[in-house]
Amino acid sequence: MTETTPAVTPGEETVDAIVRAENVTKVFSTRAGDVRAVDDVSLWVARGETVGVVGESGSGKSTVARLLMGLQPCTSGRVVFDGRDLASVQGRELRVLRRRMQMVFQNPFGSLLPHYSAAANVMEPMRLHGRGTKESRRDRAVELLDLVGVNPRFADLYPTQFSGGQQQRIAIARALALEPELLVCDEPTSSLDVSIQAQILSLIGDLQDRLGLSCLFISHNLAVVERLADRVAVMSEGRIVEEGPAEQLFESPQHPYTQRLLGAVLPVTS
Amino acid sequence: MTMTEPRDGATAPTATEPLLHVADLHTEFRREQGEPLRAVDGVSFDIAPGRALAIVGESGSGKSVTMRTVLRLLPRTARTTAGTARFQGRDLLTLSARDMRRVRGRDIGMVFQNAMEAMNPTLTLERQLTEHLLWHGICGKAEAKKRAVQALADVGIPEPERRIRVYPFQLSGGMRQRAMIAMAMITQPALLIADEPTTAVDVTVQRQILDLLAGLKERGTGIIMITHDLGVARYFCDDAVVMYAGRVVERAPTRDLLDTPRHPYTRGLLGSSVEVGGRDRPLAPIPGSPPDLARRPVGCAFHPRCAEAQLPRCREDQELIEISTTRAAACWRAGDDDD
Structure with missing residues (x-):
C-alpha cells in the first residue's frame, strides 16, 4: 500500500490503515x-x-460512521480509504470502493x-455489483446465511x-x-434482547477472527465496546475526548468525561 | 409467601397488607384463527409501600401485558380471564371503568419508556401536568399551576416557571423523561408503575432518573419497574420477579437473584449480559429465541433452550417452588443445591 497522507498523530504514519479520517468536521445547517x-x-x-x-446520544458518533463510509460529505477535513480521498472519487470508481466497506445498522427490519426474502436480501448487493450468476449468487x-446462523x-x-435477532x-x-474489508456497525445490538445481543456479539467476534475483518464499532454501550474493540475512542459533543487501547482506557480512564461515563455504569454482578 | 418481608429489618414496613397484591393473573389475546394466546399465564406478586419490585424479562415475556392488565389498559383483542389485583383493599379487575379512571393517574402513577409517545405533543407541559390535578378535582387551577411548577423543580428541571410553557418536543430526551415523572408524581400516588423508564436515555441521565425515583421510594411510594436491564434492577429494586413466556419463573430479593440465580433462565440472562470489566469472561448466550406464544413448548416453556433440561421431567408443568421464605423458582431442580 502506498500511504502518503500526512501523519495526524505521532506514531500513526507506521499504521497500515484501511480507513482514516483526518481532521474531519461536519456542520449541519438547521433553522436554529x-x-x-x-x-x-x-x-x-x-x-x-x-x-x-x-x-451518548448527540455526541456525533453515528455521523462519524457515515462520514467514514462516504455516505455524507465532510464540511472540512478528509476521509481516506485505502489511500484514496473519498471526496475525489466518483461514479464507477466510488462504487468499486463502496463494495469494500459495508454497514450494519441498529434496526435490522x-x-x-421487506418484500425480498432473506436470501434475496443477501443476494441484492451481489446483483447490484454484477457478481456471478443468479444461481451462484443464491x-x-x-452459504452466508448458514455462516451467520x-x-x-x-x-x-x-x-x-424472522425475530429481531434473526433479522x-x-x-x-x-x-x-461482497467480502468487504471494512465493516461499520452502528449500534448493531441496541434493539435486541439481552440473550439475543449476546448471540450477535459472539457472532461478530467470531467473524472478526475468521474473516480478519477491519471493523468500526459504534455503541452507547460501554460493555459491548469493551468486549469487541482493540482500540476505543470516546466522543462527546462532536469531539474525541479520549482514545486508546481498550484495556487501558477502561482500566484507567484519563478524561473526566470518560470517568463520568464509566462511573455511571450499573454493575449486574457484585 | 410475600415479597414484603424485610431482609435486614431496615426499611420495609412489617406485616402490613401489601400495597398491591396480584394473584393468579391470566390474560389472553384473541386471534383470527386458533386458540387465544396466553400472554399472562398465572402471574402472582406482591409489592409493599416504599419498596421497588423489578419485573425482568425479554420482549414477549408478558411483563408489560401484566402491568397493562393491572391498570386495565389492554387493547380490545385482550381479555383477562382470571386473577385478582387487590390495591388498597379493592380488586382493580372488578372496578367499574369509572372508578378505575379515578385510580389511574391519582393513586397509581405511570411512567413509560418513551416520553415523546406518552405525552401529548400538542399540549404544553402546564396543561399536561395540571390535567391530573384538575380532572381528579384535587385542587383549583391556580393551585394546580403552582404544584406543576414545583413538580418540575422537584425532578430537577431548571427554570420551571419558564419550562412549564414549552411543548414536549422542545425538551431534550432526558428532560422529557423527567417531565413525565413529574406528571406521574404530581398527585402523589401510592404506587408508581414504570415501564423501562431509562431504556431510551443515556447512562449519565439514567442514574439521575433512578436517583429521582429513589427519593419517591423513600417517601413511601411503592414502585414496580419493568426492565430488561439487570444492572438497573440491582441498583434500584429490592425484589425481582423474572418472567418467561407469560409466567413467573423466579422471584427473590434482587441481590440474591443475581448472585445465586436458581432458575436456568435467570442463569442464562446473567450469562448473556455484558459488563464493563468483564472482557475476559466468555459470553454464554442462551441458544435460540424466546418461544412464539402460539407454539408454547409443553411443560417448562424454557426447556428447549435449557442446557440443563432433562426429559421427560421438563415436559411437565413447573410450579413455582419455594426455596426459602423469600425465594421461589419454577424448576424442579431449583431446590437441589439449597444452602
Whole structure:
C-alpha cells in the first residue's frame, strides 16, 4: 500500500490503515443555526483491527460512521480509504470502493427490504455489483446465511417472519456478501434482547477472527465496546475526548468525561 | 409467601397488607384463527409501600401485558380471564371503568419508556401536568399551576416557571423523561408503575432518573419497574420477579437473584449480559429465541433452550417452588443445591 497522507498523530504514519479520517468536521445547517455534529475528528482503523466509538446520544458518533463510509460529505477535513480521498472519487470508481466497506445498522427490519426474502436480501448487493450468476449468487447467499446462523431452510421467508435477532443476522450476512474489508456497525445490538445481543456479539467476534475483518464499532454501550474493540475512542459533543487501547482506557480512564461515563455504569454482578 | 418481608429489618414496613397484591393473573389475546394466546399465564406478586419490585424479562415475556392488565389498559383483542389485583383493599379487575379512571393517574402513577409517545405533543407541559390535578378535582387551577411548577423543580428541571410553557418536543430526551415523572408524581400516588423508564436515555441521565425515583421510594411510594436491564434492577429494586413466556419463573430479593440465580433462565440472562470489566469472561448466550406464544413448548416453556433440561421431567408443568421464605423458582431442580 502506498500511504502518503500526512501523519495526524505521532506514531500513526507506521499504521497500515484501511480507513482514516483526518481532521474531519461536519456542520449541519438547521433553522436554529449551524450544528457542529463532528468537530475536528481524526480517527483511523488499521487492517484487521476493531475500533470502538462510544458516546451518548448527540455526541456525533453515528455521523462519524457515515462520514467514514462516504455516505455524507465532510464540511472540512478528509476521509481516506485505502489511500484514496473519498471526496475525489466518483461514479464507477466510488462504487468499486463502496463494495469494500459495508454497514450494519441498529434496526435490522428498517434496513432489510421487506418484500425480498432473506436470501434475496443477501443476494441484492451481489446483483447490484454484477457478481456471478443468479444461481451462484443464491448458493453464496445460502452459504452466508448458514455462516451467520440462519437456518438455510428458512432462506425463502420474508424479514417479518424472522425475530429481531434473526433479522440482524440476515443484515450481517448481507453486509458480508461482497467480502468487504471494512465493516461499520452502528449500534448493531441496541434493539435486541439481552440473550439475543449476546448471540450477535459472539457472532461478530467470531467473524472478526475468521474473516480478519477491519471493523468500526459504534455503541452507547460501554460493555459491548469493551468486549469487541482493540482500540476505543470516546466522543462527546462532536469531539474525541479520549482514545486508546481498550484495556487501558477502561482500566484507567484519563478524561473526566470518560470517568463520568464509566462511573455511571450499573454493575449486574457484585 | 410475600415479597414484603424485610431482609435486614431496615426499611420495609412489617406485616402490613401489601400495597398491591396480584394473584393468579391470566390474560389472553384473541386471534383470527386458533386458540387465544396466553400472554399472562398465572402471574402472582406482591409489592409493599416504599419498596421497588423489578419485573425482568425479554420482549414477549408478558411483563408489560401484566402491568397493562393491572391498570386495565389492554387493547380490545385482550381479555383477562382470571386473577385478582387487590390495591388498597379493592380488586382493580372488578372496578367499574369509572372508578378505575379515578385510580389511574391519582393513586397509581405511570411512567413509560418513551416520553415523546406518552405525552401529548400538542399540549404544553402546564396543561399536561395540571390535567391530573384538575380532572381528579384535587385542587383549583391556580393551585394546580403552582404544584406543576414545583413538580418540575422537584425532578430537577431548571427554570420551571419558564419550562412549564414549552411543548414536549422542545425538551431534550432526558428532560422529557423527567417531565413525565413529574406528571406521574404530581398527585402523589401510592404506587408508581414504570415501564423501562431509562431504556431510551443515556447512562449519565439514567442514574439521575433512578436517583429521582429513589427519593419517591423513600417517601413511601411503592414502585414496580419493568426492565430488561439487570444492572438497573440491582441498583434500584429490592425484589425481582423474572418472567418467561407469560409466567413467573423466579422471584427473590434482587441481590440474591443475581448472585445465586436458581432458575436456568435467570442463569442464562446473567450469562448473556455484558459488563464493563468483564472482557475476559466468555459470553454464554442462551441458544435460540424466546418461544412464539402460539407454539408454547409443553411443560417448562424454557426447556428447549435449557442446557440443563432433562426429559421427560421438563415436559411437565413447573410450579413455582419455594426455596426459602423469600425465594421461589419454577424448576424442579431449583431446590437441589439449597444452602
